Amino acid sequence: MDLRLMTAEPTAAERDAVDKVLGEPDSGWVGGLRRAVDGHAAVGGRSIRERRHQLLPALHAVQSSAGWISQGALNYICRRLTVPPAEAYGVVTFYAMLSTTPRPPRVAHVCDDVSCAVAGAGGLKAALERKLGPAGLGTGEVTWIRSPCLGMCDQAPAVFLQLAGGHDWAIGSAEPDSVVSGLVGQTPAFETGDSSDLHVSSGGPLLARVGKESPSDLGDYRAAGGYSALARAFDMGPQAVIDEITLSGLTGRGGAAFPTGRKWQAVADAAGPRYVVANGDESEPGTFKDRVLMEEDPFAVIEAMAIAGWAVGAEKGYLYIRGEYPLATQRLGDAIEQARVYGLLGGNVLGRGVAFDIELRRGAGAYICGEETALFNSIEGYRGEPRSKPPYPTERGLFGQPTLVNNIETLANVLPIINGGGQAFAATGTPGSTGTKLFCLSGSVNRPGVYEVAFGATLGQLLDMAGGVRPGRRLQAILVGGAAGSFVEPDSLDVPATFEGLGAIGASLGSGAVVVFDDTVEMPSIVGRIAEFFRDESCGQCVPCRVGTVRQEEALHRLIEGPPDGQVGLLNEIAAVMRDGSICGLGQTAATAVQSAVALGLVGGAT
Amino acid sequence: MSGVVITVDGRPVETSADLTILETCREEGLDIPTLCFLENLTPANTCRICVVEIGGSRALVPACSRRVESGMQIKTESERVRHTRMMVLELLGSSVDLSLTPLVDQLMDRYGAAPDRFDGGATVEEAPTIDNQLFVRDYAKCILCYKCVQACGVDAQNTFAISVVGRGFEARIATEYQLALPDSACVFCGNCFGVCPTGALIPTTEYEMRAAGTWDEDAQTVTRTICPYCGVGCNLDLVVQDNRILKALSPLDHDVTSGHLCIKGRFGWQHVQSE
Numbered sequence: 001m002d003l004r005l006m007t008a009e010p011t012a013a014e015r016d017a018v019d020k021v022l023g024e025p026d027s028g029w030v031g032g033l034r035r036a037v038d039g040h041a042a043v044g045g046r047s048i049r050e051r052r053h054q055l056l057p058a059l060h061a062v063q064s065s066a067g068w069i070s071q072g073a074l075n076y077i078c079r080r081l082t083v084p085p086a087e088a089y090g091v092v093t094f095y096a097m098l099s100t101t102p103r104p105p106r107v108a109h110v111c112d113d114v115s116c117a118v119a120g121a122g123g124l125k126a127a128l129e130r131k132l133g134p135a136g137l138g139t140g141e142v143t144w145i146r147s148p149c150l151g152m153c154d155q156a157p158a159v160f161l162q163l164a165g166g167h168d169w170a171i172g173s174a175e176p177d178s179v180v181s182g183l184v185g186q187t188p189a190f191e192t193g194d195s196s197d198l199h200v201s202s203g204g205p206l207l208a209r210v211g212k213e214s215p216s217d218l219g220d221y222r223a224a225g226g227y228s229a230l231a232r233a234f235d236m237g238p239q240a241v242i243d244e245i246t247l248s249g250l251t252g253r254g255g256a257a258f259p260t261g262r263k264w265q266a267v268a269d270a271a272g273p274r275y276v277v278a279n280g281d282e283s284e285p286g287t288f289k290d291r292v293l294m295e296e297d298p299f300a301v302i303e304a305m306a307i308a309g310w311a312v313g314a315e316k317g318y319l320y321i322r323g324e325y326p327l328a329t330q331r332l333g334d335a336i337e338q339a340r341v342y343g344l345l346g347g348n349v350l351g352r353g354v355a356f357d358i359e360l361r362r363g364a365g366a367y368i369c370g371e372e373t374a375l376f377n378s379i380e381g382y383r384g385e386p387r388s389k390p391p392y393p394t395e396r397g398l399f400g401q402p403t404l405v406n407n408i409e410t411l412a413n414v415l416p417i418i419n420g421g422g423q424a425f426a427a428t429g430t431p432g433s434t435g436t437k438l439f440c441l442s443g444s445v446n447r448p449g450v451y452e453v454a455f456g457a458t459l460g461q462l463l464d465m466a467g468g469v470r471p472g473r474r475l476q477a478i479l480v481g482g483a484a485g486s487f488v489e490p491d492s493l494d495v496p497a498t499f500e501g502l503g504a505i506g507a508s509l510g511s512g513a514v515v516v517f518d519d520t521v522e523m524p525s526i527v528g529r530i531a532e533f534f535r536d537e538s539c540g541q542c543v544p545c546r547v548g549t550v551r552q553e554e555a556l557h558r559l560i561e562g563p564p565d566g567q568v569g570l571l572n573e574i575a576a577v578m579r580d581g582s583i584c585g586l587g588q589t590a591a592t593a594v595q596s597a598v599a600l601g602l603v604g605g606a607t
Numbered sequence: 608m609s610g611v612v613i614t615v616d617g618r619p620v621e622t623s624a625d626l627t628i629l630e631t632c633r634e635e636g637l638d639i640p641t642l643c644f645l646e647n648l649t650p651a652n653t654c655r656i657c658v659v660e661i662g663g664s665r666a667l668v669p670a671c672s673r674r675v676e677s678g679m680q681i682k683t684e685s686e687r688v689r690h691t692r693m694m695v696l697e698l699l700g701s702s703v704d705l706s707l708t709p710l711v712d713q714l715m716d717r718y719g720a721a722p723d724r725f726d727g728g729a730t731v732e733e734a735p736t737i738d739n740q741l742f743v744r745d746y747a748k749c750i751l752c753y754k755c756v757q758a759c760g761v762d763a764q765n766t767f768a769i770s771v772v773g774r775g776f777e778a779r780i781a782t783e784y785q786l787a788l789p790d791s792a793c794v795f796c797g798n799c800f801g802v803c804p805t806g807a808l809i810p811t812t813e814y815e816m817r818a819a820g821t822w823d824e825d826a827q828t829v830t831r832t833i834c835p836y837c838g839v840g841c842n843l844d845l846v847v848q849d850n851r852i853l854k855a856l857s858p859l860d861h862d863v864t865s866g867h868l869c870i871k872g873r874f875g876w877q878h879v880q881s882e
C-alpha cells in the first residue's frame with residue numbers, strides 16, 4: 001500500500017497514550033527512532049497491517065487522554081498501524097464518543113431517551129443548559145451533550161461522564177448538582193461502585209449470584225459453584241455440550257431469537273480457526289440486563305465464553321462491550337485478569353490442556369455496532385457498517401473466519417444448561433420459549449429493574465412485579481422490545497411475554513425491554529424520540545434507512561404538529577421500503593414502533 | 608461452475624452457480640435497474656434499487672451481489688419490488704440533486720416516482736468543493752454509492768485518499784479532516800469520477816462548460832484510442848466536441864485496466880490542443 005500521511009505530528013502526551021496501547025515503535029518506519037538499517041530495508045508490511053484491529057483501542061487511548069483526536073495523534077496512529085488517514089478519519093467520525101474537533105475534556109452525556117424522558121430528563125437538560133450553557137458548547141473544562149439510552153433506565157435519568165485524563169463514570173438518578181459535581185469533582189474509584197441501588201429479582205439461575213457474591217472475587221465465585229460447568233463441559237466433550245444446548249431449546253436473547261444450539265453446531269462444523277464473540281454492546285433503548293450481568297457476575301460471562309470456545313473449537317474470544325459501561329468494563333477486565341492468573345483462561349484452562357483466552361473490546365458510541373457484522377467491522381478497525389448477509393457469521397465472521405456470536409444473556413444461560421442438563425432447562429418456561437428470561441422494566445413503574453422469570457409470565461404480571469404504575473396513575477401504553485419493538489396498550493396485559501405470545505399479537509420480545517408509560521406521559525414526544533433515535537443511529541450505508549429514517553421523522557413531526565393530512569399513508573410507504581429494502585435489522589425495524597404507535601392512536605389520534 | 612435451475616418471474620431459467628441474480632437476469636434480457644453497481648467494482652449493496660423478491664426471504668435481496676442458488680424463486684417486478692424501487696428513487700430524488708444522473712427520469716417514470724412528495728425535507732445540499740484544477744466535487748449530487756471510495760481504494764487505485772465520513776444522513780465522502788485534495792493522498796488518477804454515476808465528481812472542463820451552457824452531448828463524439836504514455840496499453844475513450852478533447856474515459860471491459868487510468872491518460876491530453 002502506498003501510504004501517504006498528513007504532516008501533523010503528535011504531542012508527547014498523544015504519542016505516549018498510543019504507545020501504551022501499541023507498545024513502543026520498533027523502527028523508523030512506524031514512527032520510532034530511525035535505525036541504520038531502516039534506510040535499506042522496510043520492516044513490517046503485512047505484519048503491521050494485520051494490527052489494524054488495534055485502531056479503535058488506540059483511538060480510545062488518545063480520546064481519553066487528550067479529550068479529542070487531533071491530526072497529529074491520528075497521523076501517528078496511522079503510521080503505527082499502516083492505515084490510510086482518510087480511512088481512519090472515516091472510523092473516528094463514526095463514533096459518538098470520539099471527537100475530531102477540540103472539545104472540553106470532561107463531557108456529560110445526558111440521556112433523554114424513552115425511559116429517562118419519563119423520569120425528567122427534560123428538566124435536567126434545561127437545568128444543565130442554565131448552569132453550563134447550550135449542549136456541546138460548554139467552554140473550558142466541561143460540557144454536556146444529549147445521549148441516546150445509556151442502558152441505565154433502571155436509574156433514570158442517567159448520565160455518562162466521559163472524563164479525559166481520568167476514568168469514565170456513570171451516574172444514575174441524576175440531578176443538575178450531581179452532574180455538575182461529577183464533572184468538576186473527584187471521580188469515585190471503581191471499587192466504590194456498589195450494587196445497593198440495584199433492583200433485581202431472581203426467579204432463576206441467571207441472577208442467583210447477583211447482589212450476593214462479590215463480582216470482584218474469583219474465590220467467591222468458585223465457592224458459589226463457579227467453574228463447575230466448565231469442568232463438566234470438558235468431561236462431556238464438545239459435541240455433547242452442543243447437543244445439550246440444542247436439547248435445551250435455548251434461543252438467542254439478543255433480539256433475533258435464533259436457536260443457539262443450531263448456531264453452535266454450524267460454527268463447530270465449519271473449518272477453523274474460529275472465534276467466539278460475546279455481544280455486550282447492549283444499546284437497545286430500554287435494555288440494561290446485560291449491564292447487570294457484566295457488572296455483577298462477570299466470571300459467569302467468562303466461564304460461559306470458555307464453554308462456548310470449547311464446544312465450537314475456538315481458542316480466542318472477544319467480548320465487545322459498549323463504550324458507555326465503565327463499571328462493567330472495569331469489572332470484566334479485572335475478572336479476565338484473575339481468570340488468567342488462576343489458569344481459567346490461557347494456554348491450559350483448568351489444567352486440561354485446552355487453550356482459550358478473551359480480549360475485551362470497547363465500543364465507542366454507536367448502536368449499530370450491536371449488529372453482529374457491524375460489530376466485527378468495529379473490532380477489525382473499520383467503520384461499524386453491517387455487512388451484507390449471506391455469508392453469515394457462522395461461515396465468515398470476525399476476520400473472515402467462522403464466528404460464534406452470542407448475546408451476554410444467551411451465554412449466561414449456558415451455565416445452568418450444562419450444570420442441570422438441557423432437558424431440565426427445557427422443562428422451565430413454555431414449549432416455544434424455554435428457560436428464564438431477564439426483563440428490563442423501566443419508565444412509569446414503581447420499582448424499575450431487572451426481573452428474572454420463567455417464560456410464561458404475562459405483561460401484567462411483569463408490571464405487577466415492578467410495583468405497577470404510581471398511585472393515582474393509569475397505565476397508558478407499554479413499549480415491548482425497545483425502540484425496535486412495538487407499543488401495546490393495557491388490553492394486552494394478559495398476553496404472555498414469550499416469543500410466541502408476543503408474536504401472536506404482532507409484537508416481539510426483542511431484547512426484553514419493557515418500558516411502561518402512565519397517563520401523564522406525552523406519547524407523541526416519546527414516539528418522536530424513537531424516530532429521532534433511528535435517524536441518529538443509522539449507519540448511513542443504504543438509502544432506505546439513511547434517508548427513510550429522516551423522512552419518517554419528518555412525516556411523524558407533521559403528523560403531530562400539522563399539517564397531518566396524508567402523513568399516515570406516507571409513513572406506511574416509508575415503513576415498507578425500510579422493512580423490505582434495508583441491509584440490516586436497524587432499517588428493517590426502524591418503523592416498527594412508530595407504526596404501532598400510529599395504529600394505536602398514540603400519535604395523530606384523530607387521523 | 609455447476610449449472611442450476613431457478614425460476615424468474617414464473618419461468619424456469621438455467622444458469623450457473625457462480626453468477627449473481629443480476630447477471631442471470633441480464634442474460635435473460637431482463638432490465639434490472641442499478642445505481643451503486645458497476646462491473647469493475649466490488650458490489651457495495653448500498654442503493655437498494657436492484658432488489659428482487661426471493662421466495663422464503665423476509666426482506667428483498669440485492670440482485671447485484673446475491674448469487675443464484677438452485678431452486679431460487681425470483682420475482683423481479685413484484686409489487687414490493689416496485690414499491691421499494693419507487694421509494695428509493697423518491698428518497699434520493701428528494702434529498703440529492705439528480706440532474707446529472709443519466710436515465711434517472713426514465714427510471715422515475717417506470718416506477719411512478721414523485722420525489723416532490725417530500726418537498727421541504729432535509730437535503731444534502733452544499734456548495735461544490737473546488738480545490739484543484741482537474742476535477743470538482745459537487746457533493747450535493749452525491750447518492751453515497753461508495754463507488755469512488757472503492758475505486759480509490761482496493762478495487763483499483765489503492766490510494767485511499769477518500770472515505771465515507773460521519774454517520775447516517777450526515778455521512779459524506781471526504782478526505783481526512785476535510786483536507787483539500789492536493790494536500791491529501793490523492794494522485795489525481797480520476798478513477799473516482801470515472802465511476803461516479805451522478806456527476807457529483809466531474810472534470811473541471813465539463814463542470815465549467817455546463818455552467819457556461821456550452822456542454823452539448825449531441826455535438827460530441829467518443830473516440831477509442833490507446834494511451835500514448837507507457838507500455839500498459841490502457842484504452843482511452845476521448846470525448847470530443849468541436850474538435851476539442853473534453854475528457855478521457857476508459858472502457859470498463861478492457862482486460863488490462865477495467866476502466867481505470869492514471870493521471871497521464873486521464874488528464875495528459877492538453878498538449879494535443881496546444882497551439
Ligand SMILES: Cc1cc2nc3c(=O)[nH]c(=O)nc-3n(C[C@H](O)[C@H](O)[C@H](O)COP(=O)(O)O)c2cc1C
Pocket residue numbers: 251252253254255256257258279280281282283284367368369370371372373405406407408410411584585586
Ligand atoms: C441494529 C441492531 C442492534 C443490535 N444490538 C445488539 C446488542 O446490543 N446486543 C446483542 O446481543 N445483539 C444485538 N443485535 C443482534 C445481533 O445482531 C445478534 O443477532 C446477536 O448478538 C446474536 O446473539 P444471540 O443469538 O445470542 O441473540 C442487534 C441487531 C441489530 C440489527
Ligand code: SF4
Pocket residue numbers: 368385386537538539540541542543545546582583584585586587588
Ligand atoms: S439498514 Fe441502516 S443501519 Fe443497517 S446497513 Fe442500512 S443504513 Fe446501515
Ligand code: SF4
Pocket residue numbers: 755758759764766767768769792793794795796797798799800
Ligand atoms: S483522483 Fe484518484 S487518487 Fe484522487 S480521490 Fe479520485 S480515485 Fe482517489
Ligand code: SF4
Pocket residue numbers: 748749750751752753754755756780799802803804805806807808
Ligand atoms: S461522489 Fe459519486 S461515486 Fe462517490 S459516492 Fe457520491 S455518487 Fe457515488
Ligand code: FES
Pocket residue numbers: 111112113114115116117148149150151152153154156157158285286287
Ligand atoms: S438510560 Fe436513559 S433511556 Fe435508558
Ligand code: FES
Pocket residue numbers: 640641642643644651652653654655656657658669670671672
Ligand atoms: S445496484 Fe444493487 S444495491 Fe445498488
